[in-house]
Amino acid sequence: MTDAPRRTALDALHRTLGATMTDFAGWDMPLRYGSERDEHVAVRTRAGLFDLSHMGEITLTGPQAGQALDFALVGNLSALAVGRARYTMICEAGGGILDDLIVYRLAEQEYMVVANASNAQVVLDALTERAAGFETEVRDDRENYALLAVQGPEAPGILKSLTDADLDGLKYYAGLPGTVAGVPALIARTGYTGEDGFELFVAPGDAERLWRALTDAGTGAGLVPCGLSCRDTLRLEAGMPLYGHELTTATTPFDAGLGRVVKFDKTTNDGDFVGREALAAAAERAATAPPRKLVGLIAEGRRVPRAGFSVVADGAVVGEVTSGAPSPTLGKPIAIAYVDAAHAAPGTKGVSVDIRGSHEPYEVVALPFYKRER
Amino acid sequence: MSNPQQLRYSKEHEWLSAAEDGVATVGITEFAASSLGDVVFAQLPAVGDTVTAGESCGELESTKSVSDLFAPVTGEVTEANQDVVDDPSLVNSAPFEGGWLFKVKITDEPDELMSADEYTAFTAG
Numbered sequence: 001m002t003d004a005p006r007r008t009a010l011d012a013l014h015r016t017l018g019a020t021m022t023d024f025a026g027w028d029m030p031l032r033y034g035s036e037r038d039e040h041v042a043v044r045t046r047a048g049l050f051d052l053s054h055m056g057e058i059t060l061t062g063p064q065a066g067q068a069l070d071f072a073l074v075g076n077l078s079a080l081a082v083g084r085a086r087y088t089m090i091c092e093a094g095g096g097i098l099d100d101l102i103v104y105r106l107a108e109q110e111y112m113v114v115a116n117a118s119n120a121q122v123v124l125d126a127l128t129e130r131a132a133g134f135e136t137e138v139r140d141d142r143e144n145y146a147l148l149a150v151q152g153p154e155a156p157g158i159l160k161s162l163t164d165a166d167l168d169g170l171k172y173y174a175g176l177p178g179t180v181a182g183v184p185a186l187i188a189r190t191g192y193t194g195e196d197g198f199e200l201f202v203a204p205g206d207a208e209r210l211w212r213a214l215t216d217a218g219t220g221a222g223l224v225p226c227g228l229s230c231r232d233t234l235r236l237e238a239g240m241p242l243y244g245h246e247l248t249t250a251t252t253p254f255d256a257g258l259g260r261v262v263k264f265d266k267t268t269n270d271g272d273f274v275g276r277e278a279l280a281a282a283a284e285r286a287a288t289a290p291p292r293k294l295v296g297l298i299a300e301g302r303r304v305p306r307a308g309f310s311v312v313a314d315g316a317v318v319g320e321v322t323s324g325a326p327s328p329t330l331g332k333p334i335a336i337a338y339v340d341a342a343h344a345a346p347g348t349k350g351v352s353v354d355i356r357g358s359h360e361p362y363e364v365v366a367l368p369f370y371k372r373e374r
Numbered sequence: 375m376s377n378p379q380q381l382r383y384s385k386e387h388e389w390l391s392a393a394e395d396g397v398a399t400v401g402i403t404e405f406a407a408s409s410l411g412d413v414v415f416a417q418l419p420a421v422g423d424t425v426t427a428g429e430s431c432g433e434l435e436s437t438k439s440v441s442d443l444f445a446p447v448t449g450e451v452t453e454a455n456q457d458v459v460d461d462p463s464l465v466n467s468a469p470f471e472g473g474w475l476f477k478v479k480i481t482d483e484p485d486e487l488m489s490a491d492e493y494t495a496f497t498a499g
């Protein structure tokens with residue numbers, strides 16, 4: 001990519017706050033404002049405020065929007081109720097994952113697809129192509145939204161002080177249009193942190209006003225601005241996959257342990273969708289003879305595993321780390337890794353990670369590492 | 375951030391105190407600590423190790439990455455800061471003080487160590 005990084009509507013504000021910025025998927029984004037561990041702990045115990053405006057919004061409208069998404073994605077989106085959201089994926093015909101997505105049904109004939117920044121163009125192109133035969137319009141809405149997230153146990157209280165919307169009635173993975181601090185917003189109860197929280201889709205021109213209102217309303221409750229660094233450790237502890245790490249075009253949803261997102265019992269398009277045949281074979285393989293499984297690893301020592309490091313047992317490579325970081329909640333390094341099925345059961349002994357030539361012992365555990373109390 | 379005047383600095387962002395009886399204290403600068411983010415693990419050279427100017431003598435792990443620790447001078451390690459091993463966040467909270475890393479009896483030092491003003495200009499550029 002030769003273009004200069006894109007800047008969100010909150011760019012000037014981040015710089016005023018002293019953020020360390022980083023290039024992420026072609027965007028100049030806040031990595032952290034101060035200590036990323038303090039930001040992580042704030043989200044686990046109080047609240048954090050994120051700028052996620054790099055995420056890619058794509059809108060589908062028209063009488064066959066749902067049917068088109070049933071064909072284009074692995075999920076059953078025509079069955080999604082208005083006001084609800086679904087975690088789903090878009091796959092290649094060969095079953096490889098192009099991206100993981102959240103789809104919101106905003107109205108009977110309107111859906112918003114939220115793609116990862118790094119894949120937004122790929123997803124837009126694929127949706128446009130796959131929807132061509134349907135009565136629907138695919139619209140690139142990336143420039144039309146800024147996205148702010150308020151995450152953490154204090155998030156509902158903070159947001160309640162700024163909106164009349166029925167937050168108590170807003171379930172996890174639901175979204176409704178409303179007004180927050182005088183700003184029109186799509187209020188969604190979603191996130192990528194393992195905590196309760198909200199994502200607020202607003203016009204870019206309203207983003208700064210909303211950020212300031214949330215800061216004013218939340219500071220007393222311990223809300224702090226949070227960067228992408230803690231977002232990564234939060235999602236890692238929560239066992240949530242990240243595209244480019246756990247999910248790639250070389251993996252199917254079944255390889256990643258997320259086969260539940262693939263719906264073979266769709267009622268539209270005679271049950272057909274892109275990738276169906278390959279995914280059925282992948283489902284069979286995962287059920288009978290899985291080559292590798294996605295597992296959690298917890299360090300016994302203090303050296304940190306990173307993506308790409310080898311998992312070893314009995315002197316042989318048995319897997320590869322896809323994400324790793326020091327876990328602020330566990331106080332130990334943790335990792336997500338693809339590991340040969342023979343070594344993937346929780347409690348398997350003798351598994352190590354090759355950290356720059358030294359085999360550091362690791363405990364195999366089931367994901368997630370962290371689950372909030374409800 | 376200001377770099378203490380009485381220290382000298384390497385291009386790898388280590389600082390070196392004035393030697394007393396030939397022994398100087400080594401740490402990383404506030405600029406380096408800030409760039410790394412939260413340090414979570416420090417592997418320091420052991421007492422008795424010989425370190426060589428410009429060569430790796432340990433490592434610092436932060437949330438996002440691992441970085442080599444370079445020796446600013448050549449000599450023998452006389453002390454490693456156990457407080458930092460036990461609590462690596464000292465490197466972030468007090469890089470020029472309690473977050474020092476090791477002490478070294480200098481046998482040779484390179485010519486290119488910078489003054490505080492030179493280092494400040496170096497990191498601004």
